[in-house]
Amino acid sequence: MNNSNSIKIIKGNIIFTSVPEGFNITEQGFLVMRDGKVEGVYESLPDIYSGIEITDYGDKLIIPGMNDLHCHAPQFRNLGMAMDRELLPWLENYTFPEESRFKDKEYARSVYSAFIREIWKQGTTRIAVYSTVHKSAALQLMELFEKSGLGAYVGKVNMDRNCPDSIRESAEGSLADTRELLEASAGKDSLVRPIITPRFVPSCSARLLEGLGELAVEYFAPVQSHLSENKGEIEWVKELHPDSSCYGDVYDKYKLFGQTPTLMAHCVYSDEQERELMRSRGVIAVHCPTSNMNVGSGMMPVRTFLDEGIRVALGSDISGGHTCSIFKTMVYAIQISKLLWAESGKQISFLSNSETFYMATKGGGSFFGNVGSFEKGYDFDALVIDDSELSTLGYTIEQRLERFIYVGDDRHILHRYVQGKLIEEPEL
Amino acid sequence: MNNSNSIKIIKGNIIFTSVPEGFNITEQGFLVMRDGKVEGVYESLPDIYSGIEITDYGDKLIIPGMNDLHCHAPQFRNLGMAMDRELLPWLENYTFPEESRFKDKEYARSVYSAFIREIWKQGTTRIAVYSTVHKSAALQLMELFEKSGLGAYVGKVNMDRNCPDSIRESAEGSLADTRELLEASAGKDSLVRPIITPRFVPSCSARLLEGLGELAVEYFAPVQSHLSENKGEIEWVKELHPDSSCYGDVYDKYKLFGQTPTLMAHCVYSDEQERELMRSRGVIAVHCPTSNMNVGSGMMPVRTFLDEGIRVALGSDISGGHTCSIFKTMVYAIQISKLLWAESGKQISFLSNSETFYMATKGGGSFFGNVGSFEKGYDFDALVIDDSELSTLGYTIEQRLERFIYVGDDRHILHRYVQGKLIEEPEL
Incomplete structure (x- = not known):
């Protein structure tokens, strides 16, 4: 397909809030982005994206920045x-x-x-x-x-x-x-x-x-x-x-x-x-x-x-x-x-x-702008959370997020993305 | 001198509160303990303790547990x-x-x-x-x-x-x-x-x-x-x-x-x-x-x-x-x-x-019991704080303690002592 170079796909437990009333959670979901913007979040990957390399974050949490x-x-x-x-x-x-x-x-x-x-x-x-x-x-x-x-x-x-x-x-x-x-x-x-x-x-x-x-x-x-x-x-x-x-x-x-x-x-x-x-x-x-x-x-x-x-x-x-x-x-x-x-x-x-x-x-x-969500058209600003150290005693995805927020810290933030680009520790 | 084996001396920036109204701070002080109890905190080491090995914690903070x-x-x-x-x-x-x-x-x-x-x-x-x-x-x-x-x-x-x-x-x-x-x-x-x-x-x-x-x-x-x-x-x-x-x-x-x-x-x-x-x-x-x-x-x-x-x-x-x-x-x-x-x-x-x-x-x-202070006779329950990462922009000892409390975390706790004994991470 065209423009596949500008398409990126990542996989993991995807969490965001499109409205304040509750979390959108896709366990082991696929997030497709094009040119740094979210194209969609899917439980299973649509055929049109097959063949594109997937960055698999395993059991980690993927949340907006x-x-x-x-x-x-x-x-x-x-x-x-x-x-x-x-x-x-x-x-x-x-x-x-x-x-x-x-x-x-x-x-x-x-x-x-x-x-x-x-x-x-x-x-x-x-x-x-x-x-x-x-x-x-x-x-x-x-x-x-x-x-x-x-x-x-x-x-x-x-x-x-x-x-x-x-x-x-x-x-x-x-x-x-x-x-x-x-x-x-x-x-x-x-x-x-x-x-x-x-x-x-x-x-x-x-x-x-x-x-x-x-x-x-x-x-x-x-x-x-x-x-x-x-x-x-x-x-x-x-x-x-x-x-x-x-x-x-x-x-x-x-x-x-x-x-x-x-x-x-x-x-x-x-x-x-x-x-x-x-x-x-x-x-x-x-x-x-x-x-x-x-x-x-x-x-x-x-x-x-x-x-x-x-x-x-x-x-x-x-x-x-x-x-x-x-x-x-x-x-x-x-x-x-x-x-x-x-x-x-x-x-x-x-x-x-x-x-x-x-x-x-x-x-x-x-x-x-369109920032802070994983709805279609939003900039892919995201954090990849590795809370494995915090989740050894068994929790749901939503509980894991809550525990990361309350008891986690920067050690559990594995990656940061802004507009689809991986941001490394700034050397300033 | 007698019983020197039971005496330990540590050196560093020693902070405690004998009363609620203020901190006792001895910069680059010596804390002498005997059988796990504090014998004294000194700005310079009394002669009677000369010849005893000193554990030097350099610029680190030493506070009660x-x-x-x-x-x-x-x-x-x-x-x-x-x-x-x-x-x-x-x-x-x-x-x-x-x-x-x-x-x-x-x-x-x-x-x-x-x-x-x-x-x-x-x-x-x-x-x-x-x-x-x-x-x-x-x-x-x-x-x-x-x-x-x-x-x-x-x-x-x-x-x-x-x-x-x-x-x-x-x-x-x-x-x-x-x-x-x-x-x-x-x-x-x-x-x-x-x-x-x-x-x-x-x-x-x-x-x-x-x-x-x-x-x-x-x-x-x-x-x-x-x-x-x-x-x-x-x-x-x-x-x-x-x-x-x-x-x-x-x-x-x-x-x-x-x-x-x-x-x-x-x-x-x-x-x-x-x-x-x-x-x-x-x-x-x-x-x-x-x-x-x-x-x-x-x-x-x-x-x-x-x-x-x-x-x-x-x-x-x-x-x-x-x-x-x-x-x-x-x-x-x-x-x-x-x-x-x-x-x-x-x-x-x-x-x-x-x-x-x-x-x-x-x-x-x-x-x-006699716990929580470095006054004479108190159990030496202590933490050695390595806040070097937090103190690069220049602070007093008291400011360093405050900053460790507010913005530090377990990464800055180098050692824990209870009754004079170094306590390693429990293997349970």
Whole structure:
């Protein structure tokens, strides 16, 4: 048959979630891909594919790659550190001084290389990530991602007030640098692209927000930022923007809230009005349960967002979060939902395994295109899981997946694929 | 000098907590032990020890071993599984059927062997553990622990009502079996000993509780059970024992609440009266944060217990908990305390690293004797941590410890010691 060179077939226990309500499981199934996209998943291989070589993964699990929709790459050195501090001293003493070091391109290279190796290790295949205010560091991070083969939206952070001098920009300088990054990527076909990244409302002047919104629309560039993470922050935004009806409304006024594809991280305390704005604008809420615990922000009521039809994805949010693993982030998402379930007197149902898996795969993946599922036409972003060490006592396929998520780790991830291409450990 | 053969010296970065308020850190220090007990920790080696061979661990961290004070060994197969179920269906469909399989000694051996290897791997050096109702399985677990070199209190579970027939005992049968286990261990000098283990109030008749209390006093045997884990359970206990002033009071009436050393797991909803009874009786509250989240029990207000002078230790509580790692249990303990801190409007302080480390080491260790510290006279139970892979970006000793706890895993535990003896991976 034609084009057989561009067709690949792999065999194994194939698991994904086309909908949040349950897993699609094909034991010892065949996954056919063409040009890196899924053509179909079959219990037995259709005749038209006979004669094509099959990569047989035996009894292993084949699942979509993990999508991390909120993460601060320059905080990688601080991972799992200074967790004893409250938010403000933590920002002042650890986060901001560390970010200021990224004006040094060599330092940026060393940390970003280690960071990318870590997310590769943990099975993340696509990521939306913050760099620092430095254009050179953002470019470096994009180049390193390009080399790695992983997919990434990389954001040069914009910040022209309420931050230390060492990392404060001018509004016009910030906009010019951002435009340069957008321009450099325009028209390029790449898995690595820029994303507009106002750090959060309090660190951006009206002029900066306005200019960023204009850039977003001009380049149809996606946007990421923080939203309603803690109560003090919400009060602060209210003081800074007394005319806005809610925190999200500030972004919205400046065309940074769904006018182009938009990620808003945390949303722990988004009220009904803000949630309705998110829903109507198609803004994705990024749930960062580890960070929300470590920094003491609180518990995002994910069930309410889902019930209201708001899209929800997962984020590691290092180094507020202490793990790059989206699998462990899933565990925390379920656990937090169980605390809310208990507090509600069991009125609010907790998150099921498949719902949470959906967030980490097809839910978050939707930000990158047809990503995160094995339905026809989806990019073949996948992990091959060798859980033999964990499954000696006898389990079903679904139990094996659950056990890998809860008790497994990177040792059990045998291979990573992005768009059908096997991604080896990045040598950066 | 005399007895130099019984003296061992090790060198490295020595960390422990003699009090909860902070870490004792000796960089490149010397730890001298005699007959498995710590003689001292020194910045430079006193002359009297010159000429004795030194085991030099270079830049590695040397910390006390982990103490797990609440754990169900027969649930090991279910670790990280069926987390999608509520408590009752989980017990009925997973926990109880699994426990009934332990009447088969061969099955018990296979699961218990894997379990002990896992806790060894995770750095647990002492444990208080539940077996099942089966005497033979409890004996097997004790024998396997004996072979492993780890320290353990092993409890044959007592249960004569409100459970499936397959694992229900008669009160007299349960008492006879328990006496037999106590008798077999009486007078023996061993790190592995029996502990009296009524499963929880609702599963024990008055006659059984009474008999167990008598055995505890007769043999001065320690006791472990569950207390105030969730609201439904507390209501149930109230119905079963309308004359008791609180859940803990039922145990107390039957001499199972501090008359001998006692562990009570969970205590999520212990009220002021119950906490006062715990304090006055010296009962140790075992905090099981992972289980309390996974099963949706709620958040134990640990700070209140500490403020009131109640001793608190940590428990993995597998398979309600999803990890045997007491390091990861520490992380969850801190995180839960931060949620309570946030909910209280920052009125209740969250747990510091050293407080939580103390619970996992000297706090929990106190149940086993002089265990969990490197003060003079303490058993040398220790872990040697090789975190070189985690520390390439430059950190202080205390930051390295914190990072190992948050982002490290068993790969970074190079050696385990119990009473000065190097414990190799158990071949069981």
